[in-house]
Amino acid sequence: MLSSVQNPRVLLLHCRRSKPFHHHHHHHHSKSIHAASLAHPISASIPTSQIQTIQKSILSREKTTRQFAEEFLNRLRLTEPHVKSFLHVSETVLNEADEIDRKIDRNEDIGPLAGVLVAVKDNICTADMPSTAGSKLLENYRPPYDATAVKKLKESGAIIVGKTNLDEFGMGSTTEGSAYHVTANPWNLEYVPGGSSGGSAAAVSARQCVVSLGSDTGGSVRQPASFCGVVGLKPTYGRVSRYGLVAYASSLDVIGCIGTSVADAGILLQSICGHDNLDATSSKREVSDFTSQFISKDYFESQPLKGLRVGVISETLGDGVDQEVVSSIRGAISHLEELGCTVTEVSLPSFSLGLPAYFVLASSESSSNLSRYDGIRYGNQTVSDELSAVYGGSRANGFGPEVKRRILMGTYALSAGYYDAYYKRAQQVRTVVQKSFKAALDVHDILISPAAPSAAYKIGEKKNDPLAMYAGDIMTVNVNMAGLPALVLPCGFVKDGSASLPVGFQMIGSAFDEEKLLKVGHIFEQTLQDMVVAMYHPPWNPGLLFLTSMADPLVTVVFAIVKAA
């Protein structure tokens, strides 16, 4: 799987086989590769796959797994007091790294994620670490089992570096809803990292880990990826087993991948996806080799995405969307056109209906999913003689305000007399949304929108304005309603006062066609550098430099620390 980029000859073959984006790509075209590109050895193109770099280095014994692990842990120790991505950090990382080094010494199979430090959102169960889902009700809860995704990570050789912060039970868009602490945006510590997978996105952004797992119910992987300037992949519903993911809204929840490159997000997805007997909603569809379609920049033709039909969702670039965000997206669109895409605007009239319907459905399911947290089996039990007082007391003390709000909303929506007006109607909207996406994707290969209507905002800015926070999910919730895959990747920066904050754009694909999203994303991110530099004016350059070189935002963090001191 990894050899495609490591080995130029294999890559060459892949490049030859690579499919042009025709509307019906049943057959493979042989593409001639011009002599010049053949002459180039594979370079560590930008942004590079950290996973592949690690794998190559440890296998060639250029560096040990322990050295990589120590680098990340040192950075984690330095940054964590300021970023606060984690709720729990593993104490066995170095031991596990040593074990991989021993395996390499013994020439044993080490797995595709060997030595890769993966951070896991704390609503994904891990047998040897706490799994609180960001809630006081699950404080000190240690599940007796690993989530299927975690089990697969371990089988692939990954090292779980720790559990990342989130809005309680995944309900929120900032991590301010965590019962434990707020995570900061590594690009500017006064800003939110987004949510609910804010900890996972911040940890990758601050290079505290290589990649991370998040969960995405209404945008919880994609929005923080956009806010933190990293790549976020929300797979098709059912692509990754939900077994061991603490349920928020079961019909919308999916475990997603966060990395610093599209390649890493794809490699991570490859190792966790597939059917699972323990999740009846996990798909039995065959999983293709996502990375086999990756083409290195050095082998591109002048228009590597020629023929790709891109639809820009017109509703997502109108009122209520930050103008600088719109400019960034327009920039990305121009870039796609440069790469050969045919870009047209497409209208999804149901788009605005998605948000309220999403909140009805997600709240309804969450009111049911959270009814098990009665304070008896988990969490802090309120001392009381009266049984119902125990239940009532624990729930009142244990749940945060956002969770209570959604439980109330959901209970109401499902109640007799209101069901038809709320839940049932929301389900009907869901069907309409699914159909409109289907129709749009029948005539477009991918759809484009911003990942969020704005870049990151300041911590505390929307904390007491839940409606404003909900409105921020408008770009992402429809995709969950339709169950489709989507990839968010950085495409620019916006300025907020002195802060320069990343912006991501979202590519939405047909169900189970992650492969196409990853292929397009991989080409996009490798070529962005030149395009963006040419497009923007100097004030953006410092930020662009971070982006294009994928420079360590640690610099920003350290800078902020220095300023604070």
Place this chain on the structure above:
Amino acid sequence: MALTLFRGIQTRPLLPYSTAFSARKHVIFCSMQSTQTEASTRSKQQAPSNFTETARAKAVEKVLKDFEAIIGIETHVQLSTTTKAFCSCAYNYGSQPNSCVCPVCMGLPGALPVLNSKVIKCAVMLGLALNCKLSLSSKFDRKQYFYPDLPKGYQISQFDIPIATNGFIDVDLPLEFGGGHRRFGITRVHMEEDAGKLLHTGSGRVPLLEIVSEPDMRTGIEAAEYAAELQRVVEIKNLNSFSAMSRAIDFEIARQAELYNQAQADEIVQETRLWEEGSQKTVTMRKKEGLADYRYFPEPDLPEVILTEEYVNGIRDSLPELPEMKRRRYEQMGLTMQDVLFLANDVNVAEFFDATIANISDIKLAANWIMGDIAAYMKNEKLSINEIKLSPQELSDLIGSIKSGTISGKIGKEILLELMEKGGTVKGLIEEKDLVQIVDPDEIEKIIDKVIANNPKQLEQYRGGKTKLQGFFAGQVMKESKGKANPGLLNKILVEKLNAKS
């Protein structure tokens, strides 16, 4: 004006058996309507003619002159599959609570239910056996309520699209209750998870099928027969007495009628009442049930249950003969309704009977043996037909041996007793005990000669006109032959000898 008067009598859990299904409880929905308010539109159910054997029955009959009881039954059938409904944990009925628990049964955060395909198979079998319309696409829902032993806070059930609907069950009422054929509607059959038992987290979550009848029953005996037929259909091999159910319902009918007559009808509320065997009364168990808002919504963790025609047809073809078909088959063989009900209503007896008649032509004779000596023995010894040592093969051999004259009927009865008690073969017993009938006329003649020679006085009396003494001689001869003399030959030769003028 439909007044729901009471809901639910829970009879004691029935013992589980290692068959496809075992019934756990019957929740009886009983509602009653006063016929006074709509006498013109509804015809009263005629009380069965001999429905008067007890005072209770009399009381109910009296009540039914003024009231009509409308009874529907909810039945929970617990599947004795080897795994639980929604996880792959092994499940053994009666095992220690908590002895087998996984994240799914415990409702741990992140755990997901996965439907055991055997549950679907059982549901389809039951739906077909109950003549239901199957939903080729059905779904699960969450039924949400507060209960300390409901680990997830909801129960997985089927709400608006159950797997089977709109069926019926045919019943032949016992002759002692007037007999007659009844057809009771089945509203629906659905799959659900057992809600578990108080404070034994993890003990529950066993697969359940719930069968809801139409409110087609009018008396306790009809309800009990419905339940008994259901048990036969789902092949529960133990036939419990349903008289408790019948008595509970009749008590309840009388109780509610009494409250009506005393203008206390407002005391009749929707509730679950428990039958107390000791005092022969129903008492309140839970009130205000059914007022809860269960906030049903589609279970997002389970995909729709899709059945193909092919799958359904495969199951239909493999269905065993249903009790109703069995009764009609026996009826066509020429058996009386009394025989039919006795033989067909216990699946084990029916199996025994069918195996017995596979080799012999005299069906009536086989029925008589089973319903006579064998039934009496089973009753005395409190054994089921599977527990006696006699096999159907030996019974047919026995009947054959009697018919062919190898043994006498009298010896047949003796052998039967031994076969039921100790087992063995008819052939073996006949040889071992030298029981072969004497059919050689010369041999019989010798014995007769001997008896006549030993009783000169009685011979003189016989010949003097006291012909009744023939019986005495026959008895003596039979005794002398150790019961083996062929009775026909014996009598023929004896008469000749006695009447011979010497």
